[in-house]
Amino acid sequence: MKIIQTLLLAFLLLIVLNACSNEEKEPSREQAGEKPVETVQTPAAPTQTPAAQEPSREEKIKALKAWIPPGVTKKPETAEEFAAFPPGRFANLRYIHHVEEFSPILQQFPKVEQPDQEIIDLYYLALLGLFAEDYPDPQQLIDEIKLASFGDPDIEDPRYQFKEQYNVEIILDASGSMAEQMDGKTRMEAAKEAIREFAASLPKEAHVALRVYGHKGSGKESDKALSCGSSELVYGMQPYDAQKLQNALSRFQPTGYTPIAYSLQEALKDFTGLPGDKNNNMIYLVSDGIETCDGNPVEAAKQLAQSNIAPIVNVIGFGVDGEGQRQLKEVAQAAGGRYLLIHNQDELQKEFRQAREIANKWSQWRRHASYVETMTRNRRLKNIHAYHFDWKTAARQERYNLVFFIRSLGNRDILSSDAEKALNDIMEKQSDLAYKRGEELESFLSSLAEKSYKEAIDEINQKYGEHVTGN
Secondary structure: HHHHHHHHHHHHHHHHHHHHHHHHHHOOOOOOOOHHHOOOOOOOOOOOOOOOOOOOOHHHHHHHHOOOOOOOOOOOOOHHHHHHHHHHHHOOHHHOOOHHHHHHHHHHOOOOOOOOOHHHHHHHHHHHHHHOOOOOOOHHHHHHHHHHOOOOOOOOOHHHOOOOOEEEEEEOOOEEHHEEEEEOOEEHHHHHHHHHHHHOOOOOOOOEEEEEEEEOOOHHHHHHHHHHHHHEEEEEOOOOOHHHHHHHHOOOOOOEEEOOOHHHHHHHHHHHOOOOEEEEEEEEEEOOOOOOOOOOOOHHHHHHHHHHOOEEEEEEEEEEOHHHHHHHHHHHHHHOOOOEEEEHHHHHHHHHHHHHHHHHHHHHOOOOOOHHHHHEEEHHHHHHHHHHHHHHHHHHHHHHHHHHHHHHHHHHOOOOHHHHHHHHHHHHHHHHHHHHHHHHHHHHHHOOOOHHHHHHHHHHHHHHHHHOOOO
16 A cells, blocks of 8 residues: 555656646747737727818819910911910920820829810810920011021111121030930931031131030039030131031030020120121021020020121021920020921921021122022022921821820720710811811912012011011
8 A cells, every 4th residue: 555655646746847847848928929918919900091082073174274375265276376376285296205204194184074065175275285286377487588588678677688798606405305316316416417518508708606505514413503504616706617617516415404595695705796787697596495504595585686796596496395495486586586496407407508598699699699589489489388388297296196195085084985086076177177277378378479578578467467576
């Protein structure tokens, strides 16, 4: 019996020792990095963010109206109204080449449910605020005829009368955007080639100069001061010298900002000692964008116009968008000059060829040669046909962009199928109307080809009246 008790005690002791050993080997929840069950907190339910409130119909209509240019209340119908309509934000840009730029605009267009005809018309005016092209206006044609008639005794403007010396200065944009590719070459390369060809074609008695701007620094904010202060006369006013001009052209590449105002102010200094009463002074400003250096190019252009050098300022927009076109037009108007939109090297060379013809007229006059009437008549015909071509090009480009944008609005369900169809119907009618007005213009303008300068200008003024500023 005693033996049995002893064995029982030994067994119980073994169980107790084994239990103690297990407690040492198993770490507590705290040791294992776990929180005791009683301390675990049940996470609170997430706070529900209220959904953004859908704008009201009135708010959507207000947002739609914000895309319509100020002062615009109706679609253009007459030739004068097409010409006077402000160019859209993306004028002169092809939709398919700028899809990334247009995508955010698509997302911002409001979706007005069940639009009536009034809302459809607002949609169309908003689309024109983006894509309306810059149709040539009657004043532009007068400017072209006036330039083609350089030296005509009927022109009262003394700047267009022959003087003892003929001077041409080209002010060339060398900002970073001129590095953009176009027809297999950069805009800068195209411009340099056109300048070389033009300078070589001038009469030997004429003088030429080249000023460039925005060719230093970079497009970075840290380089803005340097770039905006870069406007350099790389080829001073002198007869054409092929090697010197080539050396000047090779000195710069497109890189920085666009100091148009500063360059116009500096150009005034380039003509020091060349007063307008004894010199035919011509300036060609070539730019592919707006002022980006906080200057006031319109005010600088006014200073040029009011100076004693009395220059004829020709502002050439090289593939600029709607905003650029508006600003460069204002610069040309402030200078009492002319504005021209070009898209490629061929059109730039064409403009310089006209400049060469004018210089040749001056050279013939200087040599006491007879005035060549046929040259004036032929140039006038070319200008009339070019005017009509520019009109048709604007109509075609405008239609192209509207077709793509309306389709994109439909694909994004911003427009219902009925609204998309209604807008397309308006677009087709407006496109047909634009072409019709262009044909009417060409017929009228062609009738002026054989008339004298004064007769042609008088008839244009009579037909378009308030839309031109005179001769």
